[in-house]
Amino acid sequence: MLALTGETRRWEPRRLRLRLFSAAAQIVTTARRRHLRFAHPRTWTDVIAKTLARFEALPNPG
Template sequence: MRRREPCRLRLRLFSAAARLFTTARRQHLRFARHWPWTDMITDALARLEALPNPG
């Protein structure tokens, strides 16, 4: 099962119902609220942003 997990995550991420828009030269990604994995992806993105900058 562990071997299939990255494929499943990649499928969920790339099939996400989201809209990319640009405002004031910044790009934003807005996920649909009705999509089942929205919470999981937004939590993962928040954790990535919270990591310290290695450089």
Template sequence: CEDRIRNARDTGLRNLPLHDTAQNRIWLEIVSLALDLLTWMPMLALTGDTRRWEPKKLRLRLFSAAAQLVNTGRRRWLRFTARWPWTDVITHAIGRLHALPNPG
């Protein structure tokens, strides 16, 4: 429970940026959705020690990676830089997500 509260504060619950109560209620729903994504993504896509990374570390290492969206032959490719230290973690996570069965 304390980990979820700490992760919620790191994700955007620390301050309510809007002035109206209804707007802040929407902000809390967005934070809740982000927390759910940050909970499920490591369980489904990451392996080993990377599963225990906190939101700050995920944001620094995975979500801020520089990449190019390349269109070739009617397909889109996401090309990551080879110099980023966690490129192999990102590509392995994307491969694991693609290997999941379709829910529909």
């Protein structure tokens, strides 16, 4: 919930789990980088991608 913004931040836990965990994706590792490739584009796929980008932008605490 820390990386979500706007309307998505107010989703109930049940709705959040349904939308975030039901998106079929595949982790692909190439050239020492990991990419998340979604199988079918959905309306909340861009929300997941933006959330992951916000997590990657956070500074490393350790």
